[in-house]
Amino acid sequence: MPDLKRHMSSLGITHAVIVQPSVYGTDNTCMLDGLRDLDGAGRGVAVLDDSASDALLRDFHSSGVRGLRLNLESTGSRDTRRMRDDLQAWAQRLAPLGWHVQVYASLDVIAEVVPILQALPVPVVLDHFAGVPAGTALTDSRVQAILGLVASDAAYVKLSAPYRIDASGTAVEAVAGLAAAFIQANPDRMLWASDWPHTNREPGKSPLEISAYRQIGPRRLAQDIHTWLSDEALRTRVLVENPARLYGF
Numbered sequence: 001m002p003d004l005k006r007h008m009s010s011l012g013i014t015h016a017v018i019v020q021p022s023v024y025g026t027d028n029t030c031m032l033d034g035l036r037d038l039d040g041a042g043r044g045v046a047v048l049d050d051s052a053s054d055a056l057l058r059d060f061h062s063s064g065v066r067g068l069r070l071n072l073e074s075t076g077s078r079d080t081r082r083m084r085d086d087l088q089a090w091a092q093r094l095a096p097l098g099w100h101v102q103v104y105a106s107l108d109v110i111a112e113v114v115p116i117l118q119a120l121p122v123p124v125v126l127d128h129f130a131g132v133p134a135g136t137a138l139t140d141s142r143v144q145a146i147l148g149l150v151a152s153d154a155a156y157v158k159l160s161a162p163y164r165i166d167a168s169g170t171a172v173e174a175v176a177g178l179a180a181a182f183i184q185a186n187p188d189r190m191l192w193a194s195d196w197p198h199t200n201r202e203p204g205k206s207p208l209e210i211s212a213y214r215q216i217g218p219r220r221l222a223q224d225i226h227t228w229l230s231d232e233a234l235r236t237r238v239l240v241e242n243p244a245r246l247y248g249f
Helices: 002-011 030-038 054-063 080-097 107-112 116-121 142-153 172-185 217-227 232-247
Strands: 016-018 043-044 065-071 100-104 122-124 155-157 190-192
Touching: 002 016, 002 217, 016 030, 016 122, 030 043, 030 054, 030 065, 043 054, 054 065, 054 080, 054 155, 065 080, 065 232, 080 107, 080 116, 080 232, 107 116, 122 217, 142 155, 155 172, 155 232, 172 217, 190 232
Parallel strands: 016 043, 043 065, 065 100, 100 122, 122 155, 155 190
Antiparallel strands: none
């Protein structure tokens, strides 16, 4: 937790959202410990299995959790049926708590479930640029479907971790163009995240094995913020107002 607080201080951040990483599976202990240490300045997004009780959800809510993450991408899954079933089942359970569903999945999976996402009774957050690979044409029907979802207030998009959609790091302009398209569609549905501590999957390792973190410093993160969010009013909206509304800060 001291490392997180130093990271926050380096960027002038006063509040944080801790998202359960794939390496811990459904053991949310570390995330909950972090929320306790942040003492009201943090919110959490949990990963749970179907056996989680409503009492456990209420306990998590009391600890500051405000969302549930559905993660297919970390395991390379393209199971759209599973995603549809999970979205519908969890949304009914999360709606009374005012939680959201955070989806980390490929562009193909997300595009396939757009009609489901449009009708959910809870907010939706699409992780890491909605999984759109850098350089994908903005006229692509899948991208257009997601832009329509965002424009209709049915989903947030998290502007985060460009290295997850641009593995080579050479498509900086394409990433910026994608950010601009999402912002133009609906600036009130944009979020930013540092993706700290920048987890990685080293070659040959499984999703539940630990890999070395990516080396990405605060200067790079600040540069991305100013590239994607070009003026102070937009930065205030994306960095302060939108997360305050969604996470209940």
